[in-house]
Amino acid sequence: MRKLSRRGFLGGIGVGAGVLAAQPAKAFGVINEIFDDAPAAAAPSAVTFGRIFGIPAFAPASSAVVAALSDIGKAGGLLDAKDDLSQGPAASILDPTLSPNHHDNPRMTAGFHFLGQLIDHDLTFDLTSTLGVPAVPEQTRNQRTPALDLDNVYGGGPQASPKLYDPADPAKFLVQSGGQFEDVPREADGTAIIADPRNDENMMISGLHVAILKFHNNVVDALRAQGVRDVFNAAHRTVLWHYQWIILHEYLPANIGQDMTTAVLSNGLLYFDPYRTPFMPIEFSAAAFRFGHAQIRPSYRANLKGDNGSPFFGFIFDPAGEGQADPVDLRGGFRAPRRFIGWQTFFDFGDGQVKQNKLIKTAVSTPLFQLPLSAIATHDQPVSLMARDMLRMLTWSLPSGQRLAEFMGDPVIDAGHFPELAKYGLGLDANTPPLYYILREADLVNGGTHLGPVGGRIIGETIIGLMLVDPGAFLSSNPNWTPTLPSATPGTFTMVDLLKFAKVDPASRGQ
Template sequence: MTDIAMHGHGVRGMKPETLHSFDGIGDPGKFGVMFPNLLPLSASDDALAELAAAMLDKLDAKSNPDPAGDNRNIPAGYTYLGQFVDHDITLDTTPLDQQKADPKATTNFRTPALDLDSVYGDGPGIHPYLYQRDPGQPRIIGKMLIGHTGESGDQNGRAIPSLPNDLPRNQVGHALIFDERNDENLLVGQMHLLMLKFHNKVFDKLAVEQPNLSDGERFSEARRIVTWHYQWIVLFDFVERLTEPGLIQRIKQEGRRFYRFKQRPYMPAEFAAACYRLGHSMVRQTYSHNQVFNPTEDSIANGTLGLLFFFTGKSGSIVGELAPPPPNGPPPALQTALPSNWVIDWRRFFDLGTPAGGNFALNLSRRLDPMITPALHTLPGLTPNAPPQQVREFNLAFRNLRRGVQIGLPSGQAVCRAMGLTPLKPSQVATGPDGKAAKKHGLHEETPLWYYVLKEAEHFHKGERLGPMASIIVAETFLGMVHGDHESFLWQQSDWKPELPGAQPGHFTMADLIRFVGDIDPVGKALEQVLEPQP
């Protein structure tokens, strides 16, 4: 492998034609902008509030999302993989109610990298509470700590025992994880748990295949394998679903044109406050969570977004009326763990090839378009009969639009012109009820960047993937974060291919990760054992 000197550093495994990717606006720090010379868009709060109110997704008579708005190319699990990734690249352990004090996230904010520090912290030596101890001995082994659920029941009165399927928690239910934002809704919490189990599975695999490694060596090698496969998934499974197949490889070969730095990656405002907020459009109002909680009649209740926030330690409560005690058992005075009947069925969130039928269905994400699910228009905490100016403060679409104006983002059209792309015509922005509201305030001519990203995806690809401007910004930013990480596979071994088994040799997806971990439908497996005839 050839070392190429640049800026006084060795850049291993990179081809000469990619080196210009590191030249550009210098190192702006942890937060910066891709297009520093563009003028900020100005818009009044009233105009933004009216636009936000028009960005309302449709529900059917049973409050389920209109199937016409589903994105058949992106299963719903990628919505929450995206949130997990966001918490990894913008690691901020400030309590949620204090983060508003720093709208640009310039403090308590680590250099963006896909390094899973939200899972590993600073390792067993600095954050031992994240790791398992050897039974009977004081030493910490290199496996992640796993929590257990509380016993509960299903809709037919059958007991579901405690399962090793919760985040580790203390005696009052607080999750023992490095970034507490990963306990703010149940789906991102279960995603975090999946990554903990992924590490442990790799650790155990190494114990068999390389028994001479010390615990420390095995931990380091397991972390490398997990992190590199995670980086691969983000680039070639997640980002390329959002953009287009082959885009990452093409940018890798040709070099980044807009997300450029000399030595250290930064978080671009155009990405963080606009393009990567695409996930808010992907959120569903309800989910078929498992065989106990789903939209069918054969369930305890529908898997609503509200309940997925309720059954957490960060945003809600892990104690609830929909967590019944085991049959014939006393009701618990206080439950400090997730009820076992709320453990996720991964087949419903990623396509593992399971055919639909009965109460099983694969959840699809919502289209990448301006329509935002009603639950995100009325965030928790809104008081009854609140005045309109207070109501809009609890509308996530309004918050996103106003945040863009507050931090000085340019319009979507200005960004397109700076990138050499032809912007959408005003008439193309002004379509639909949301476009009508935009046109009323002149926002169809110079459009808020976040709204433009969604409108661009709707116009070019019917909301199935991002349009040209947002695709380039998202792909270049993620590729640059991995490029700029000296521990990443692109830096260490740019021609590396996944070494763990996948459905396609040399490739690794979220579906492959779930199959490798093997804990696909814990609730279904537990109920099957209940139904087995006793000897």
């Protein structure tokens, strides 16, 4: 083993009196261990993926390892929570005994997974790599910008992406009716007219996309009333900064913990270096940020009155929905009067209707092991989401969770905590695929309520790091900024505030 000095970087940000304040630039003398069998170094770019760590892969991409990972991620495999779906989607919510291996998270409501999905779709999109076949991140194009700029919603703006905008008022998005309430614009066959097709994978992410469209349009109206002339660009910045505020002050503390969020803000970036070239780390996109798949419930109450005056319950995906014009499940891609989201199920409006996310652990809701092909961006096999996740870590030759923890100086979860992986005879219990490790770490360290040190550090440094170097982010250009739009608590802004300003909150829609 040989050691090389890691390239330094400049930048840091502190927290004082509850307000972010810029700090003088400082260099961190971090040592990066580069092993002889580590992936070859290459230069990432803003249009490709890249690596944070020069650490070798947890396992070779052999046929035996591919078979083991496929087995771990298959329906009925180690990651399947084995929920009892026989009683239907409503019972799945109301009767916790039907999910004995996967309990609700008391600290986080159901909508935060879908906010995380929107963030993921904002930052990363790989259309070219093959699952389980090694690829070079620095030679693989990322279809999204490594910035929290909502390019998955805005596309190239009114000039470059005119189909996304209202031809009668190009400063605003085109929004159509879904029957009772708003929907994304759609072609005659139901295909969504949006910048990223993944934002129509399920009703919840599609509904969140609509909320951003309406949020922007209402900001345009508010700015026009103030006499603002360059209204599109002013509205775009206003939307982005409030969205980024929610990520920094609500999403990250809930998912990585307030202590980790504060540590990254106060002490700077110890591992991720976006200062020379912002890029999307493969450790984030292919492993750590996929923790959100463990948060998904088997079923949701989409709304309170959409199903002939009764609540519309559905499994997130259900094979019975194949071929239906108005599927029984909550897949995206369809327009019907009941296919809208009542957000009081997903975020806390104070009316007692909200439901919770699932705990973060190595147990994932059973419907996710049989996805419809329409919910897979590349429309290919396997249809198990977790089999895809496991194989993707081979694609990018990612290091094991143990090697990551050791490198970061965090407590290492040893092989004794992964006895179920020993049966494969491949050493996966001691060199555990990083996503599997991160899920187990969250469970062991924090009871699954939020991520542990390895997962939390990778996610915190990536998201905050990109906000620090992006000139369009409030954290880099105006770190003392506070929200300007009306909110329940002045000086802050939450997802509930966003939904209310977008006028998709339950009270304004009569749901």
